[in-house]
Structures are given as C-alpha cells and as structure tokens.
Amino acid sequence: DIQMTQSPSTLSASVGDKVTIACRASQRISSWLAWYQQKPGKAPKLLIYKTSNLDSGVPLRFSGTGSGTEFTLTISSLQPDDSATYYCQQYHDNSPTFGQGTKVEVK
C-alpha cells in the first residue's frame, strides 16, 4: 500500500493567517491526490481533487499544489470556520489511502 504522511499533526493559527499542510506519499502518485476537511461528529467534505481542483462550492482561499510525492494544501486567509481536521488521500491505485490527519485550530 502507498503510505501517506501529513505534517504537522496539529497547528494553531490566527484568523487571517496563511496556513500550509504538507502531505508526502511513499511512492510517486502523479497528481492523484485529494484533500478533505472533517469537523467533529461530521462526515468528511471533499475540498480538492487531482491535487489542485477545487470541488464545487469550496471557498477560493483553499488551494492545492504538488506532484509526484510531495503535496501541499494552503489556506490563504484562515477563517474561524476552518477549524477542523484535514486529510490527504491518494488514489493512484485501486487501494486509496489517507494521511493521518492535521488538526487545525483557529486561535
């Protein structure tokens, strides 16, 4: 299986800050990477697919970059509603795998 490693595991930032979450794959996955946001007690929400494509209705402050094994989710101006856990997920093969998650706290 392809292992996905996110960093940091937690982060705390203020409203308006630029926030970056990294995701590394154990082998090359081209651009087959998605990002999700999950709030406590709720199902995950797709933010980005194929590295940089925003799903419908996702605010433009979210963006994704990367290729191969290194990927990044950026929140350009953190908002109170962005407090959540974020997961990356690779879908290079028929066995999708997720990162362990990054918990984002908004101060």
Place this chain on the structure above:
Amino acid sequence: EVRLLESGGGLVQPGGSVRLSCAVSGFPFVNYVMNWVRQAPGKGLEWVSAVSGSGGATYFADSVKGRFTISRDNSKNTLYLQMNDLRAEDTAIYFCAKGHIDSSGYYHDAFDMWGQGTKVTVSS
C-alpha cells in the same frame, strides 16, 4: 438533493456478522463507483471497499479482504457491505461515499458525497 443514508450498524460479537446498507437518492446511482470508508474511534479515515457502477468489479482493503463483501442493487439505489468474521479492530463508524466525476466526465477515486455514517461496535 443528494442524500446517502447508512443503516445496519450496532453491537456485534467478535466473529459475528452484520450487513450495512446505504440508501442513495439525488443522483444517477448506476453511473457512479461507490465506496465504504471507516473511521475508528478517535482515529483517521480508512478506505474499506469499492464497487463499480454495474457491480461487476469490487475492491477491498487488505485489512478486510476475504471477510467483507460489497454489493449494490441499482434497482433500489442501495449499496451494501456484508461484514463477516468481525474483529475488535473493525469497530468504527462506516461511511458510504460516492466517487467523483469531474466536468470533463473523468472519474476520480475521490469521494465527493458522504453519508452521516453508521456505527459498528465489535465487542463481547
């Protein structure tokens, strides 16, 4: 409105079986790969299984291969997960999730719609 509604969870003894269902509405069910994703208490997400639109192709995580079966009834817009030989480590919330088709018609194994989840607890 797209809706996915899971059911069938509960308390099951180790070695037991349970069948989860996911009733879907609001999109052409037959056109989409459907998935099960689980989340153990306080843990991250784990993809479990997928089934093609026709039901002819199925895929499983190594952790459940040989114990779980995925199926769908396109006439009823319903997805199923048959879980046998359950273990304590199968305790989780199980979500059904819809695969994503982009505006160009290209399929992605990214999950753009999720149910609210159904909880399965394996314990004696």
